[in-house]
Amino acid sequence: MPTENTLSIIKPDATKRNLTGLINAKFEKAGLKIIAQKRLHLSKEMAEKFYEVHKERPFYNDLVDFMISGPVIVQVLRGENAVKLNRDVMGATNPVEADTGTIRKEFAESIEANSVHGSDSLENANLEISFFFAGIELSI
Ligand code: ADP
Ligand code: MG
Numbered sequence: 001m002p003t004e005n006t007l008s009i010i011k012p013d014a015t016k017r018n019l020t021g022l023i024n025a026k027f028e029k030a031g032l033k034i035i036a037q038k039r040l041h042l043s044k045e046m047a048e049k050f051y052e053v054h055k056e057r058p059f060y061n062d063l064v065d066f067m068i069s070g071p072v073i074v075q076v077l078r079g080e081n082a083v084k085l086n087r088d089v090m091g092a093t094n095p096v097e098a099d100t101g102t103i104r105k106e107f108a109e110s111i112e113a114n115s116v117h118g119s120d121s122l123e124n125a126n127l128e129i130s131f132f133f134a135g136i137e138l139s140i
Contacts, residue, residue, distance in 0.1 A: 001080040005035070005138070006119045007128035008077050008086060012070035013113035015039070020073055023116065026103050027077055030089045036137050037075040042068050050131060059112065066112055074132045083125050086118040 010023055024034060042050070047067040054060050077086055091102025095114055098105035108114035119125035129138070 003078065003080055004082040004122055004125065005076050005078050005129060006082045006086050006122075006125040007117075007132065008075045008119075009117035010073035010075070011113065011115055011117060012066065012068075012072060013109050014107060014115040015071045015073060017107075019107055019115065023103055023107065026089055027086070030079075030085060032077040032079040032082060032086060032089070035076050035078045035140055036133055037073060038132075039071050039073050040132075041071045044068055050128070063112060076129055076133060076138060083119055083122050087120065090116050090118050 008027070010020055014020065014023060027034060044064060047064045051060065051063055051067070054063065057063075079085055089103060091098030091104035091108075093104075093114060094111040095104045095108035096111075098108070103116050104114050119128050
């Protein structure tokens with residue numbers, strides 16, 4: 001299986017409730033290595049740009065406001081099939097539909113405040129990683 005990097009964001013609902021460590025433990029238990037990580041407070045411009053693909057969706061403005069409502073942790077996770085593996089560990093977008101043991105099932109507050117973002121393809125992972133990290137930060 002190929003080793004991949006994927007972008008994860010621990011969202012403001014989770015940083016507010018001090019869940020960073022518990023969420024990171026889920027990644028590590030699943031075999032994902034946290035190879036880069038930093039805490040940021042996104043500007044409106046950054047959040048709008050990051051979620052540009054959802055611009056036409058009815059929840060876009062609320063999503064941007066939510067993502068700038070507190071600090072986030074942006075991180076690069078590495079492992080075999082990391083993109084898909086991370087999506088499995090995260091669980092479904094709507095916590096009501098998420099499987100038992102997933103991050104969203106255990107921690108999400110709502111379909112919007114759902115604790116984590118994860119890239120949905122290898123192509124998007126590479127784009128999203130370069131949005132937040134310089135090459136030198138990933139040189140391990
Ligand atoms: P995912 O994060 O599982 O890849 P999407 O890419 O479809 O889900 O949506 C991006 C984010 O937008 C979600 O994680 C969630 O925070 C928010 N979102 C998605 N659907 C809704 C919705 N119906 N109402 C409110 N917020 C939503
Ligand atoms: Mg998505």
